Amino acid sequence: MNSYGNVELNIFAIILLIIVIANMHRGSREYLPDQKLFLIMCIAVTCILVFDSMQWICDGHPGQLIYYVNLISNLFYYALQMLPYLFWCLYIRYQIKMDVKEMMKAKVLLFVPFLINIALSILTCFNGFFFYIDNQNYYQRGEYFWISVVMTYGYFLYSIIYLLVNRKKTERNMFVSLMLFTIPPVIGSLIQVFNFGFALIWPCVTISLVIIYINIQKNQLYTDYLTGLYNRRLLDIHLNDALRNNEKPGSIGVIMLDIDGFKHINDAFGHVVGDQALVETANILKKSIGRVGFTARYGGDEFVVIVPAKDASEIEAVASEIEKNIELFNKRESAMYSVHLSMGYEIFECGGRVSKNDVLLRIDRQMYEKKLRNRVLKNQIIIQ
Known part of the structure; x- marks a missing residue:
């Protein structure tokens, strides 16, 4: 592929990413943590595609100015190339744990290779460590080019291992979507590493980002904004499908739950604490059900859980697990409610x-x- 073919491919990828970024910005200016991480990845890849295009345009053209533009373009390209993969690792950790604090702990360690790469990229301008521009203004790979490749693939390896280790904690559709992200960049990277002259890595990363963007839009359509559980729309679809399933005859257990005294929590502590109670309840349900069941916010302070169950003992076991985790939650120290x-x-x-x-x-x-019955029992306790 010639230089202008690579530039045209990059421009197409840039246009796709600009459309994605514009749609996200138009939809909302308050982003959830995973949306912020995704947006940073899109912006970083867009910048890398711009610098990659500039180096292809400058490559082999004479002139001192062209030399410096080519050098600076390659410098920023190498310095930034790990940033999307770094934030991809953070994105995966958040999607699995749904915990910003846990993600921030990993951020410190994950930033180390990225910062090392920036330092080596800057030094490369003086010693040709990763690359150099020859006398005819052509980009050439440096003797230690492979170090940058190894560190970049280190992020890929980390993300894949982390996904596989936490597979049981990840909803199946989410697991498949996250694994699919790694495939196009790996293919593009292998082609580019062994066939110099093909600029396929970042267009392939763009394809992966578009896949994730489609998944984000789907999640927003079927996910409750506050709790992160499925919403009523998907509950209706899932329950209908389960009840009409003729291919795998069997039975399901359905649980409906309501928070007792939720209005009192709102009145006594405010709606912010009330929202926190809903989120905590959702987390308890997710912990209790795991990947085997389906959990949705039905509306207000009501939730619905659907699990495969052959008889009453199995659904009672699920209910007991929920009650056990609720009891553990209520034993926490310094609890407001x-x-x-x-x-x-x-x-x-x-x-x-x-x-x-x-x-x-x-x-x-x-x-x-x-x-x-709970209300009557509570009143009896108060009277006694």
């Missing part, structure tokens, strides 16, 4: 024998009856 849940649950046969609305109506009735 405690969380108590009313639950209604039942086993339902799949294969179109019962409708979604019937299921929700039945477990809602059971949950409400449990809530009334």
